[in-house]
Amino acid sequence: MRIDILTLFPDTVGDMMNESILGRAQERGYIRIETHQIRDYTTNKQNQVDDYPYGGGRGAVMQADPLYNCWCHACDEAGGPVHTVYLTPCGHVFTQADAKRLSKLDNIILVCGHYEGIDQRFIDECVDEEISIGDFVLTGGEIPAMAVADSVCRLVPGVLSDSECFEDESHWAGTLEYPQYSRPAxxxxxxxxxxxxxxxxxxxxxxxxxxxxxxxxxxxxxxxxxxxxxxxxxxxxxxxxxxxxxxxxxxxxxxxx
Ligand SMILES: C[S@@+](CC[C@H](N)C(=O)[O-])C[C@H]1O[C@@H](n2cnc3c(N)ncnc32)[C@H](O)[C@@H]1O
The missing domain is CATH 1.10.1270.20 (tRNA(m1g37)methyltransferase, domain 2)
Structure with missing residues (x-):
């Protein structure tokens, strides 16, 4: 399983995804998580990725072109069919069932928005699925992308030592987990x-x-x-x-x- 994350903050996302269980799973080759700086795909001198919204209003909207160029690059690197997800509060709310479904794919691209969001035409042209991590609004799609990537990757065979690790957990079979205890007694x-x-x-x-x-x-x-x-x-x-x-x-x- 390969996940490509398109973001304005690749270092922050990369640091988080390379730690602990997911870091070890990458070293062992069970998963691969790549981050891409959307700003590297601009064609203006200022590397500006956003502009004012047509129709007026506050804030800025991420333009389609840098996103598209970045997405094309990630698709080429993935080298096979990709499933593109845009993280947005307008998407369907993510569940464990979605994590299970996505964990069976070979290539996923996660697109992180910022500011007021991204140009709808990029969504219409490139995005297969829009996912929200809950009915609240964050400043950017990085935390949602990391949450989705984390929950998907831990279901990929080999990432956890045993499938019992997650089959016993909350939301796998429609229940919440029992209370856990450790030493001392x-x-x-x-x-x-x-x-x-x-x-x-x-x-x-x-x-x-x-x-x-x-x-x-x-x-x-x-x-x-x-x-x-x-x-x-x-x-x-x-x-x-x-x-x-x-x-x-x-x-x-x-x-x-
Ligand atoms: C400030 S939000 C934009 C919100 C947008 N103007 C709206 O009202 O739906 C900026 C970015 O954060 C991300 N984001 C914010 N909340 C999210 C959520 N609950 N789930 C997934 N992504 C979210 C999205 O990528 C979004 O493009």
Whole structure:
């Protein structure tokens, strides 16, 4: 998988993408992330990439030509079919399902806007997909591009040591992850749930599943509603959760308090 990022801040983006897990994955050849300075593709003396918006209004718009020249260069370097994504608050909101879909592609180009955004004609001519990272507005597309590149790359086989690393995580199978704990067993008087110290893998797995369902139900009812419970174990856990709810709802006297 190769990702080319078109940006006005290639050093910042490059530094971030070359660190830690993604840096090591690049060294080992599982992924390749290249950044391109859009300003290098201008044809004016000032290397200006933006101009005033037609129709008036505040701010500046990134012109189509430098973006197009930069994009053509990145396409040539990719050397195969590319999928071009423009990061924009006007795009569809990015999810783990998008990350999974994009992780199967060979070449992705991520285009970072700045100022008021980019000339629509570049989008119409070169962009396959517009992605937003949420319903808020940032000053530039660099953080969104890094977020998308990071979440896509970690799903590429070989980047993480084991696919279980992400298959067990939030949003992979429609749930949120269970709470995690590490040493020491007691911290500031707070104990790790004893079952995690039991060494009984089946019981730990069951506890984690229940915590994951409880957390999803409490924090993301929209996700919880869509879950389908088919296994015997899940049905047992659901029964237990319903019994816990009933117990909590019962008046104190009924509970013998
Ligand atoms: C200030 S924003 C432009 C916002 C644009 N005028 C609008 O109202 O939709 C500048 C650049 O930041 C990036 N950006 C800002 N918020 C974003 C978001 N939520 N998701 C993805 N990209 C975003 C885009 O690349 C955009 O071109």
């Amino acid at each position: 007691v911290w500031h008087g707070r104990e790790v749930p004893p079952i995690l110290l039991s060494g009984d893998h089946a019981k730990v797995a069951r506890w984690r599943r229940k915590q994951s369902l409880l957390r999803t139900r409490a924090r993301r009812p929209d996700m919880y509603e869509k879950l389908v419970f088919e296994t015997k174990e899940d049905k047992k856990i659901l029964k237990e959760m319903a019994e816990d709810d009933e117990r909590r709802a019962a008046p104190a006297m009924d509970r013998g308090e």
